[in-house]
Amino acid sequence: MINWLIDNPAITGILTTLMMWGDWLLTLAQERERKRHYYEHYKSYPIDTIEGNPILRKDVSKFKLFSLKHITAAILFGVFIILFLKYTPTQLSQFYLGFFWGIFLIVITQHVSNLIAYRISRKGIHGKIWMHLRTGYYIQAGRYFAIALLLLVLSVLVGELVLYGITLAAFVSSLRMFIWVKKVPEIDEKDSHPEHK
Numbered sequence: 001m002i003n004w005l006i007d008n009p010a011i012t013g014i015l016t017t018l019m020m021w022g023d024w025l026l027t028l029a030q031e032r033e034r035k036r037h038y039y040e041h042y043k044s045y046p047i048d049t050i051e052g053n054p055i056l057r058k059d060v061s062k063f064k065l066f067s068l069k070h071i072t073a074a075i076l077f078g079v080f081i082i083l084f085l086k087y088t089p090t091q092l093s094q095f096y097l098g099f100f101w102g103i104f105l106i107v108i109t110q111h112v113s114n115l116i117a118y119r120i121s122r123k124g125i126h127g128k129i130w131m132h133l134r135t136g137y138y139i140q141a142g143r144y145f146a147i148a149l150l151l152l153v154l155s156v157l158v159g160e161l162v163l164y165g166i167t168l169a170a171f172v173s174s175l176r177m178f179i180w181v182k183k184v185p186e187i188d189e190k191d192s193h194p195e196h197k
Helices: 002-007 009-036 054-061 068-087 090-120 133-158 161-181
Strands: 042-045 129-132
Touching (some): 002 009, 009 054, 009 068, 009 090, 054 068, 068 090, 090 161, 129 133, 133 161
Parallel strands (some): 042 129
16 A cells, blocks of 8 residues: 555645645544533643644634645645655655654544543543643653554564654654643743632
């Protein structure tokens, strides 16, 4: 299958754009579910958001089906994939396509996991968690790191370049959380309940 995708760069480029848009739609679905129900149980502070990328937060909060920033990036990345696959040797293409798609597939699986948790949490869960956004990023980094370790073992066992690429994507996803942490205010030494400040 991976070689078929490499041999058909136009289709792979279109699929990449659609995958990125699918990630966007799942982000909106997750935010809608949070605002309808899950807000009763979870809030982040000092910024209350589920969108990690600061550039896209406003468009997510406005539930824009087509964010100009996001759809432009998705189309440009799809074009990049087409050109990349046309001019890159097959073995390198396997690794890098695994990496590029791995970034989105890992995030998509997290969206699906969160959506399931939000839906299930409509019943049988009580109380509210206030989580500092830094803490949330660290937890997400840990999840991505755990996925990366699993993928690393599978990569060694299977020995496929595409799987090594996906493994690298998981490690990079974990690292991305640490980069985003830097854009969030420090947790106060005397951290107290946000509603009591």
